Structure formats: C-alpha cells, structure tokens
Amino acid sequence: MIAEALFAPFADFEFMRRALAGCLALALGATPVGVFLLLRRMSLMGDAMAHAILPGAALGYLAFGLSLGAMTVGGIVAGLVVALAAGLVARSSILKEDASLAAFYLLSIATGVMIVSLRGRNLDLLHVLFGSVLALDDASLLLISAISTATLAALALLYRPLVLECFDAAFLRGVSASSPIAHYGFLVLVVLNLVAGFHALGTLMAVGIMILPSAAARLWVKRLPAMLGLAVLIAFISGVGGLLASFHADVPAGPAIILAAGIVYVLSLILAPGGMLGARLDRRPHLES
C-alpha cells in the first residue's frame, strides 16, 4: 500500500518520471553550488540573481513566446548583468551590498511581471514565476541535465581555488592568479543553475533548491565534502517528496518541492547538532581536555 503510493506515480506516468529526472539533475548541479553560496554568505545574493533572471527570460518570452532557447539565453544574460552590476554598485557607491541587491531584485521582478503581462496570459506568468516541473519536455530536460553535468565538471576543476577564495581570498591572491577565475567562474555557475532551476521551479523558487538543502546539511555535518553529499541527498529526497505530495494531494509541484526541503530544514534547525536544541540534547559528559 505504502510502496504503491511511493512508486506507482512514477511507474505509471511519464511526466512524473521526467519530473523525477529533472529533480535529480537539479539536486546534483544546483545544490552543490548552493552550498558554496551559503558558505560565502551569498544566499541573498543568489535570491536577487534569481529574480534578476525574470526580466531576461520575460524579454525572451515577449520576442519568441514560450521558447526554451530564447528564455534561457535571456535569463543567462540578465543574471550575469545583475551579478556584475550589484558588485559594482556596492563598490562604487555608498550603498551597502544588501541595499543594492534589494533594489535590483524589486526592480527585476516588477519589470519581469510587466513584460510578461504585456503579451501573455496569466497562465504564462504562473509558468515563469513557479516553473513547470510536471511539464518538462525533452529539450528542457536535456538543458537541465547539461547544465548539471557542466556544473559538476566545473566544480571539480575549481574546487581548490574556490574553497580558498571562500575562506581566505587574500592568501589565494598571494599564491595564485586563479582568484578572479574562481570568483567569476562561480558567479557564472550560479546564474546557469538558477536558469536550470527556473525552468523546473520558476524564478521565485529556484534558489530554494540551492539554499534550503545546503542550510540543513550545514547544521548536521562539519566537513565540506560531507556537507556537499548530504545537501544533494536532501535536495533529491525533497524533490521526490514534493512530487509525491503534489501527485496525491493535487497541489502545485514546485512549491511542494520547496516546502519539502523547508520541512527538512526546520527539523534540522531544531534537532541537528548545529541547531537550536542540538547542543542541549547532547547529554554526553564533557571530556577532560
């Protein structure tokens, strides 16, 4: 009975299998990027960039309708522009980075919604804002998987410089010229994965699959490789859980997936060793030194 509830939806329906494949690809690509976003204290920056993708994708939509290629290219270009512009504003004006990010993200989302409504129907707007993980066609699935594959390869190549750039950038600049490569390469990865997440989960939810599993994993484990692995696992389980909830309770899949990740996060926040109760629940006696 339970097994049937868990497996039958995927066995019986192709759109569920496609959604599952999409979630796996996102978990493998976007979530590790999210771990680094979290550790670099750039979670909000990721959120702002996700919103920035909206007007770009909307322009693609305005020109070509619901075309995968146009919306992807538009999203990538807009995301990269805002990533660079936010840093520039923070460096060359008296505004702090959080203020400039908030400004960018409000403007982006207003512009994006305006552009979509110039031409579209409400259904299209919902598609852009919340994605369509249950309606992934071959091309979208290929795009998400390709981005995921490229991300894993790039992270493997950038791993050591990126880790150093995160915790001791001054040292990295002293020993190597790879600091800007790590920094900007990472921003490109963020944008690419936000665009991948955008197709499945929409601009408003794409960051969720990056940050929530990463934050939950951070509360449980201390070492970075373990954190990466656990975050991917949490993201995938949230994907499966969200899809099943969506199937059985007839609720939208994208928000269900993010809420599933949110439940894991809240439970971790309460119970994990790094969480609110974790240290107090540890009743083992203290050591001698």
Next chain:
Amino acid sequence: MNTHDAILELDNLTLGYDRHPAIHHLRCRIARGALVAIVGPNGAGKSTLFKALTGELQPLQGHFRVNAGKEGIAYLPQQSELDRSFPVSVFDMVSMGLWREIGAFRGLSRSQAERVRTALAAVGLSGFEARQIGTLSGGQLQRARFARMMLQDANLLLLDEPFNAIDARTIEDLVALILQWHAEGRTILAVLHDLTLVRHHFPETLLLARECVGFGPTDEILTPEHLATARRLAGEFDATAPVCHRPEAEAA
C-alpha cells in the same frame, strides 16, 4: 649604488586611495636576508605598502623592484581577513602552503603530507590535523598560519601585525620561528606595534607615518624624537589637500 644584494628596492613610491597618499615618496632598499620591523601609527600606510608589494594595489607614482627569485614572496595578511566559520580542517588549510608545488589539481604525495605534519609540529600544533579551523583559538590559528607560511618556503616574507591579540607564550614561539627563518637567510618584513619586542629582536626598523620617518638600525630609529614626528605626521589628513608639487613628484 650596488643593487645586487638588495631583495627589495622602493623608488619614490607613492601609494594611496582616491589620490590621497597613504605612502608618500618612499625610498628605501632592503638588503637580502634583512630582518626589518615596520613601525608606525595606525593609518601610516604599513598594510598599504604590503598590498602594493603583493600586487594588489597599483602605485600612484614611482615603482619598486622585488628580487625574490623563483621562491617569491609569502604574505601573511591580518587575521581578520580569514573566515573562520568555513568548514575546513587545520591540515587542509596548512597544506595549501604547498600551492606552488601542488597547484589547483595535484594531491599531496606522502612526503608532502609528511612535510605538512612537520610544519604543524614546528608550530606546536601536532594532533590538531583533523580539527576544524573554527575550533581553534586566535593563537592556535596564528600558529597554523605560520605553519602554512613555512611551507610556502618563500625568500621574502611579509607579516602584517602577526602578534595582534596573541598571548605572550604564542608570541615567544612565533618570534623564535621568525628568527629561525632569518637564520636560514630569508628576508623578513613585519609590521609590529610592540616596540619592546622590536628593540629586542629586530636589527632594523622602518618607521613610517605616510612619509618615511627613518630607516636603519633599530636603536637609531626608535628614538623619542622620531616617534613624536611619526605621531604628528600620521594625524594629518586634509580632504581638500592640494596636488603634491614636491620636486620628486614633478621629476617622475
């Protein structure tokens, strides 16, 4: 002037931000193997000088020559620039001192891993290999950073306030390391505030207050008159300062 034994030459070097000089027309020559303390009030341009030497800051005027050979420069920035909440182990952090050998991709050979352990032992951190850097005290973290610097095996060592908020016992151990590096023939420049320590261990001193107040044997530089001059010079900042028209500014 014989330049062969100089590891570092600063020629009319002016550094700064927004055209306001933090280092003004600095000329000096650091001999190979020298052990130099850089002393001066806050805002005297000490960290700025290191930023320029490591290539992070373009000079406003003048230039400098570094003759550190292929071993190059190792730079220990102030500790605040390091994010201690990042999940990385002491061993991994210290092993990055071998960057010149392993780069971005290669793993550690057995002998390289042994060298990392030796460096950790030399700073008194044996047994801390698997600890996360976030669990170290300020003094222990500074020991780890010294171990990493040791592995960098550089010719010219720049240390920016290495003993800030560090206890006496740790300072003693780390000074012993610096003296050992000096004995190995490396050139060391250290920004320091503790004048007793400077008088005790550092043969030469560069006293900065945006201008060079004095450079030479420590006894001759750290005099009450010089220190008073440094305090007076460093206090001056004029947002509407006119363009500098000194002869050395015009000549270049």
